[in-house]
Amino acid sequence: MEPQGPQTQRAQEQERERDVILRALVPVVDGIAATFGPVCEVVLHDYRRPERSVVAVAGAVTGRTVGGAMSEIGMRVLARGDAADDELNYVTRTGAGKLVKSSTMVLRDSTDAVFGALCVNVDVTEVDRARTVLAALAGTATGPSDPPATTFGDDIDSVVDALLDAHLLRQDQTWAGLDRPRRLALFRSLDERGVFAVRRAIEQTAARLGISRASAYTYLSQARATPATGADDADDTSEGARS
Template structure:
């Protein structure tokens, strides 16, 4: 892995994004992410669709790509909704160096709220109604807000408090959070522990068991390492 090569790719993309936004207009935002610094992955941004700035964090989608590592693939033409209600059409293209290592992403976000509203109006006039609900994605400069949103979403799906979860459900929760890249973020284990009302040591214990399959799951021990704050994960 060549740090110099990765730095050069990011440096080459930074001025390009301004040209893309200038061409597509004010409804477009283009972001360059550096996955080597997940807590502040935004290294260059043009446009203001999601309200983030340089040194802002990645979204849940970016964290999922980070979790897949070199196996990650481009995520193209997906639609989500921001927390303030904007409907956004996005594409996330992974950045690789010559060795095939995924180290970042180039993301294009287009605010299609007005287009969707016009589509709905035309549909009503034509007598056609109904639309699929879009998932809400957390775009925030603070990675902590993104981590909290992922944890909360998993708890809402289970519809149980931590104290009500069975051992297998607890391991499933930690396995799912790990799959979404949560524990690649510095200090995430402590944040998850506080969110769930457990100790940091317990969080690491559940994570280690989830990664080795616990009682029933697959053995993922090869992925066990240290998180970004240096503690055993």
């Protein structure tokens, strides 16, 4: 067997370091969830395997399980790579209607490379209802806000489908009804959200839109090579609450 080169050795050491960090955080996951009780869920992600990124979970706010996929929020963090920042105290709504306050804290190795995340999800549905009642009693009630819905699922396909559906819903169009600039905007939007970093996402997107895989790759290539247009700006405005 030939001796390994220094680059290979460094890569292996980096992988071992990341594994050690993840193992060390498993009891932290359990401890945080136990501290805050049944309204809290803590999820540990390994971004080296996006399709099954969940390596530890405690609590049941979003129904995640070990071996499950990352959410669209995780995809967005993954797309930003080492430039990703922590996302703290953002509010979303699950498909089941729960109002959830979350924080996503990126994990870095000794080279400052992002390789995972520790996510804390707190179900604030009842707190929000109590706030509404108290505001009504105090005479200070205002119209309800509508936080963005987020798909949390163990199946990466369901997350990709939800992103596609959300984009088409904002455009109030089917794929066939989109002109070319808006088709490119759709692929650019999915790309910026990290969808195509996931294995088989291009094939799934093509099947979902009813186009060939070759056509999907062409749209993606052209979207990456073409500057954003007004079609992108309209979509970004509607997505502002998610960032």
